[in-house]
Amino acid sequence: MSEIEPWLTELLRLNDEEEKMTDKQIKIVQAAVEIFSEKGFAGSSTSEIAQKAGVAEGTIFRHYKTKKELLLSIVAPMMTKLIAPFAVKDFTKVLEADYPSVESFLRAVTLNRLEFARKHFPIIKIFIHEIPFHNELREQFKEKVAVQVLEKAYKAIRHFQEHGQIIDLPPPAALRMIISTIMGFLITRFLLIPDGEWQEEKEVDYTINFILYGLTPRP
Structure with missing residues (x-):
């Protein structure tokens, strides 16, 4: 297969x-x-x-009248009927769960997105390639996913900031740094070096530790 x-x-x-x-x-x-x-x-x-x-x-x-119509006939139903509902419903459960620490929250988020990417990467790859060039895909993503997920993610960040586990950054900035690190791992894992000898458990640990501590040695 x-x-x-x-x-x-x-x-x-x-x-x-x-x-x-x-x-x-x-x-x-x-x-x-x-x-x-x-x-x-x-x-x-x-x-x-x-x-x-x-x-x-x-x-x-x-x-299909055009090549673009063919593209949209593949990506659009996946976005509106599969990716968006799964991403919002499944990811919302992760974002709204009660975690004892920011580390456990980041681990749950990273593992959730890792499994999502493993299952759906062929179409995700097309979407990553094409979203900068097709306004229809950008609008679908904003409407179906981003708007529904962002505020829940900001709420989780504010919660950990109130408990002194995340530094006092604007939640959009903190989320951007978290997303860029996790996405960097997933893109490398599934797009850039898919056939590498990956030890995913260790890579998840490295990703979380980098978000928490950066490259500065811990005392």
Whole structure:
């Protein structure tokens, strides 16, 4: 089983709620996910997608008017029906749980996002590639994920600041530093060096310790 097949299965389920995909459409979507994930939207062509899918290029345009429509037909339902609900519902549970320390909070957040990335990275990779260039994806992300998650994250940060476990930074600044460190780990793990000999438990520890203490030796 290739790494995108779970995504294809899920996408078929989501689309079947509205319109059943044909066999050729399934092949087109599977080929598009592989090529968009590998080369990005700008570096891909419909002729290349058609060749990989084993269909005529005109077949793509019978289902999708443009290459961008094909991209959005893959990413949009994933964002609105799968990624957003999962991210918000699942991540909200993590953010709203009661933790005895900021370290336990950071560990829960890091492990949660690690498993999320492991399960969903092929489409996440496309989304990371394309969100800077497609306003529709940015707006979907802000509306479906960011707005619903940010305030809960700020609340958790303020809680630990009140208990003296996080320094007195504006919560958006503190969250930005936390996110950038965790995302750096995940992007390296799944995108830059996916075949490395990863010891994930240790890497999670390194990530958390860096957020807590930076590079300064502890006394």
